[in-house]
C-alpha cells in the first residue's frame with residue numbers, strides 16, 4: 001500500500017474543483033481556437049449546405065437523354081431562378097448551384113458531348129435521380145447544434161465553425177501561473193555543484209497551452225516560505241489556478257504545504273496513491289480573503305518524471321473542470337488488459353509509466369522510469385496508468 005487519496009478519486013476532486021468555478025468565456029479569432037474548449041454551442045445559422053449543389057464536375061441534366069446542352073454553371077454563381085427543363089443539360093462545376101428541375105449530375109467522364117451539342121450518357125439509362133447532387137441541408141438543418149459547449153476544438157471543428165460562418169468562438173481558456181521552486185534549480189548554465197537545470201519550467205510552458213490554457217507567468221522562487229507566500233498571493237490575483245513544482249514532500253526545504261496554508265489555502269488532496277508522484281497535492285482557496293474565494297493550486301513534485309505524470313493525472317482534470325469540459329476523455333477512461341512487458345499492478349497504488357509504440361504499434365515500456373529520470377518520457381508516446389483493474393492510457397498533451 002502506498003497510502004494517499006486513490007488515483008481516480010484524486011482526479012475527480014481536481015476536476016470538481018475546477019468545474020465549481022469554470023472560467024469566464026472569452027471570444028478568440030477562429031484561427032486561434034484549435035486546442036481550446038468551446039464555451040457555447042455553435043448552431044447552424046442556415047441549412048448546410050445552404051443551397052443544392054453539384055457534387056461533381058459534369059453536366060446537370062433534367063428528364064431523359066439525349067440532352068441539349070446550355071450555358072455552364074460555375075461555383076459562386078447565383079442559384080438559377082430559371083428551372084432546367086426536361087431534355088436540357090448545363091455543364092456544371094463541383095459546388096455550383098443546381099437549378100430547380102434537375103434530375104441528377106452526369107459526371108464528365110460518364111458522358112459524351114456530340115458535335116450537335118447533344119449530350120449522351122456512356123452507360124445506357126444515364127444517372128439515377130439525385131446522383132451526385134448535394135441537397136441543401138444535407139449536413140445540418142438550420143438551428144441544429146454543430147458543436148457542443150465543452151468540446152475541445154480540433155482542426156475539423158474549426159473548419160466546421162468557419163463553414164457555418166463564425167469568425168470567432170467563445171472559449172474557456174484558464175489562466176495559469178507556474179511557480180518553479182527550489183534553491184538548487186537553475187535556469188541557465190550547467191548542472192553541477194549541487195545545482196540542477198530546470199527541466200520543469202520549459203516543459204510546463206509547453207504543457208499549459210497544450211492543455212488549452214494560457215500561461216500568464218512562469219517564475220522561479222527559491223526555498224523561502226515568505227517569498228513563496230508572496231508569489232502565491234500575487235498569482236492568486238491574476239490566475240485562475242496556480243501550479244507549483246518541487247517542495248511538495250515533507251523534507252526540510254519542502255515549503256509548498258506551509259506556503260499554501262499561509263496564503264489562505266486548504267489542501268484537499270495531500271498525496272495520491274500513485275508512483276511516481278505520490279507527494280502531489282491539490283489545494284483550494286489559495287489567496288482567499290474576505291470577498292474573494294482564492295484559486296485552486298496543484299503542487300507537482302520536483303522529481304521530473306513524477307511532475308509530468310502528476311500533471312497528466314491531476315492538473316489536466318483541474319484544467320478540464322475550469323474549461324467546462326468533462327472529467328476525462330472516453331479514451332482515457334477505457335480499461336485495457338495490462339499489455340505484455342509492463343509490470344503487474346500493486347495493491348492500493350496506481351503506477352504511471354511512459355510507454356512507446358514498438359514497430360508493430362504495440363505499447364512497450366520505455367525504460368528509464370525512475371522518478372527523477374526523463375529519458376523514458378522523452379521517448380514516450382504517452383503515459384499508462386496501471387492498477388488492479390487494468391491499464392488506462394492517459395493523454396499527454398504536447399508530447
Ligand SMILES: Nc1nc2c(c(=O)[nH]1)N[C@H]1C(S)=C(S)[C@@H](COP(=O)(O)OP(=O)(O)OC[C@H]3O[C@@H](n4cnc5c(N)ncnc54)[C@H](O)[C@@H]3O)O[C@H]1N2
Pocket residue numbers: 180181182184185196197198199200201245246247248249250251254276277278279300301302303304306371372
Ligand atoms: N522521506 C520521504 N522522502 C521522500 C518521499 C517520501 O515519501 N518520504 N517522497 C519522495 C517522492 S515520491 C518524491 S516524488 C519527492 C518529491 O519531493 P518534492 O516535491 O519535495 O521535490 P524536491 O525535494 O523539491 O525535489 C526532488 C528532486 O527533484 C529535483 N527537482 C526539483 N525541481 C526540479 C526542476 N524544476 N527541474 C529539475 N529537477 C528538479 C530536485 O533537485 C530533487 O532532486 O520526494 C521524495 N522524498
Ligand code: MOO
Pocket residue numbers: 274275276277278279301303305306371372
Ligand atoms: O512519487 Mo516519487 O515520484 O516516486 O519519487
